[in-house]
Amino acid sequence: MGEKRNLHPLSDEQSAPVRDLAARERILATTLRVLSRVGYAKATIGGIAQEAGVGKATVYRSWPHKAALTLDAVRAQLPDIPVDDLDDSPREILAVARALAGLYGAPQVRAILPALISDAATDPELAHRLRTELVEPRRDRSATVLHRAVTRGALPADTDVLTLLDLWAGLMLFRSVVLCDPLDDRTVHSLVSAALAAPPRLP
Amino acid sequence: MGEKRNLHPLSDEQSAPVRDLAARERILATTLRVLSRVGYAKATIGGIAQEAGVGKATVYRSWPHKAALTLDAVRAQLPDIPVDDLDDSPREILAVARALAGLYGAPQVRAILPALISDAATDPELAHRLRTELVEPRRDRSATVLHRAVTRGALPADTDVLTLLDLWAGLMLFRSVVLCDPLDDRTVHSLVSAALAAPPRLP
Amino acid sequence: MGEKRNLHPLSDEQSAPVRDLAARERILATTLRVLSRVGYAKATIGGIAQEAGVGKATVYRSWPHKAALTLDAVRAQLPDIPVDDLDDSPREILAVARALAGLYGAPQVRAILPALISDAATDPELAHRLRTELVEPRRDRSATVLHRAVTRGALPADTDVLTLLDLWAGLMLFRSVVLCDPLDDRTVHSLVSAALAAPPRLP
Amino acid sequence: MGEKRNLHPLSDEQSAPVRDLAARERILATTLRVLSRVGYAKATIGGIAQEAGVGKATVYRSWPHKAALTLDAVRAQLPDIPVDDLDDSPREILAVARALAGLYGAPQVRAILPALISDAATDPELAHRLRTELVEPRRDRSATVLHRAVTRGALPADTDVLTLLDLWAGLMLFRSVVLCDPLDDRTVHSLVSAALAAPPRLP
DNA sequence: AAGTAAACGAGACGGTACGTCGTGTCTTCCG
DNA sequence: CGGAAGACACGACGTACCGTCTCGTTTACTT
DSSP states (O other): OTTGGGSSOSSSSOOOOOSOHHHHHHHHHHHHHHHHHHHHHHOOHHHHHHHHTOOHHHHHHHOSSHHHHHHHHHHTTSOOOOOOOOSOHHHHHHHHHHHHHHHHHSHHHHHHHHHHHHHHTTOHHHHHHIIIIIIHHHHHHHHHHHHHHHHHTSSOTTBOHHHHHHHHHHHHHIIIIISOOOOOHHHHHHHHHHHHHSOOBOO | OOSOOOSOGGGTTTOOSSTTSOHHHHHHHHHHHHHHHHHHHHOOHHHHHHHHTOOHHHHHHHOSSHHHHHHHHHHTTSOOOOOOOOSOHHHHHHHHHHHHHHHHHOHHHHHHHHHHHHHHTTOHHHHHHIIIIIIHHHHHHHHHHHHHHHHHTSSOTTBOHHHHHHHHHHHHHIIIIISOOOOOHHHHHHHHHHHHHSOOBOO | OTTGGGSSOSSSSSOOOOSOHHHHHHHHHHHHHHHHHHHHHHOOHHHHHHHTTOOHHHHHHHOSSHHHHHHHHHHTTSOOOOOOOOSOHHHHHHHHHHHHHHHHHSHHHHHHHHHHHHHHTTOHHHHHHIIIIIIHHHHHHHHHHHHHHHHHTSSOTTBOHHHHHHHHHHHHHIIIIISOOOOOHHHHHHHHHHHHHSOOBOO | OTTTTOSSTTOSSSOOOOSOHHHHHHHHHHHHHHHHHHHHHHOOHHHHHHHHTOOHHHHHHHOSSHHHHHHHHHHTTSOOOOOOOOSOHHHHHHHHHHHHHHHHHOHHHHHHHHHHHHHHTTOHHHHHHIIIIIIHHHHHHHHHHHHHHHHHTSSOTTBOHHHHHHHHHHHHHIIIIISOOOOOHHHHHHHHHHHHHSOOBOO
């Protein structure tokens, strides 16, 4: 899985020529450090640049604004969704749900994701990257596991997998970020058993 | 009843825009206007004050920051949840779900709510007001309708009403705000019928 | 004579309202200090502002650029031309010439005037202020003395006073600033005696 | 052609290893073009390099800063002082004065010379080149003509030639650059006839 | 003729200053 | 005397150049 290879470029193509790749990595690492130290709102590009020992222009050359930089910085740090075939769909699904809960419950995500979503409201490019680079990969991997469960008969054939996943993601986002409730394992279990018992169906 | 007696009785109430409203009202109205014109990110307290014909200090006297001002301004404008007893729980529940969809699908909410949530991440006071003044009133009124359905037997006695509502709110928030998907009526219907058929249960 | 009164305003009219007059004075004083410490080229508005304990915006509110600020700062510090009637035109004229030599020979002027002239090349407003606030007042006062000499018969009636003064100023400027030659008293004496003996005549 | 042999070593002065001599010329030509288009203040080395189709380093390899580059670029463009023996000193001197007026009155000089003088205030090396490469050659040639006039008896034997020239240069510089007055031919004539009638004498 | 070292174009790099903007406080002055 | 108007200190913004540097790519001289 070549995730690691793809750390540096801003997007896949239009990336600017970069002489000192180390600078890029240093900036991303510093960004994570600064974000966790002072939070998104108080982080500044100037501050990150200075702490990374880099000119501001070097940051702006690669990222148009704080949100894009943040997105790149956190992207690789986020836990992924396990898709391993355990030959046991309930266990696999529980693992997926736990991974989602770990994601949406992570302090880093709770602190940063709302800001990214908020900035995305006025920046369609950012909104697109947020969806295609953060949300959809995880949604796809989660869906893989659920589709396998459908194939195995652990879920009905007309299970609305995407709605199920959006319900989960939404609830976790809502509870964790909006209500500031912790996502405990009981909640995760409830969601999984409810889903196995009566998942949403395609119309 | 406003504590403000009508100091300028001549103008009565046919007075067109905002000229002789109390400063507070004028500020809130201007805030809404500015927000819808330039968006949350580009709105500034100074700009709002100027447009409201008010000193900045007058704004700061009543609201500590833009988020609080925004919260007050939008609060009254948001559609509420209908709790009327129609003697028909499915119809009542559908009305609730539609109201929620209207809420989370509203352009204003999609543009502003993420910013408020984001700011709330670093301002517990704001987070608290967000929950108690925006979310919980609507959750309570929605729960009222669902509890009535339980009482009537339209939903099982051990229905987990709050989880059901959080699933709905979360899905709507996630789809509308994060995925930028529209909340169409088919989706609302699916949610309602799925809930009526197999709601989440208390553990 | 009310020179002192007129220290603060940028020009005579369009001056912005200023709350804290002390800030203005502090900025001008700091400007002089910084100029003499690091020179015109290395002085920065940000640095002056910081050293004056003032925001950059406060400086920009009153002066559009470094040159204007410098002009205001040095204006009052420059030696003036003595016009006192000594009942002895040769002595009066010598005093004028010495004052001019002191002016153009002053290290401060040698360091700053060229920069102002240079900036004035691309800023007609600055060029105008340079002429009307620095050059012409001194030229006028010098001319007063020479005209008095004409009246007294110490100079011929058709003496071209302005050309005489421009020859002096030019020579001093050229020798002191361009050639970096010192303006010694012998030179001044020569100029004065040559002028008394054979001044330039009006055509 | 022997130019090619002279790659790096025994060049004119301090050895500018230049492979492509054309580059040097192209840079100087571009410099003049840029200077006349945007002025000294807004000209940048990066911009000149780019417009000359040359790397910035290539410029820096030959000139330490904008002023030195400008000096080299304008040096060859400036009109020279005619020293031809016309067997008529008044006519020769008038030609000299006109050449000086053409020099100091040229828009290019008015725009650039103050900047060079200003930069020279903080760069002794530049100041030295300014004097030895721009001023003194012209002063020397002018002095040649005046000394010839002395030899011929058109000027007194104790004429202070250098002071006379500095008076002329200074007046022209002052009027043209500082006062923005045009140097018309009447002025030149006045200067010349006044000099012939009563030149400054050596002490 | 191939090999090698330099000078080259291009432009990324770490910096510094720019001039603007928004913040939240504080002062002036008007109605 | 309250409030609009906005000056104020502060600090981040994003841009422009600076002068240095590191890349390949010519180019001109070895061998």
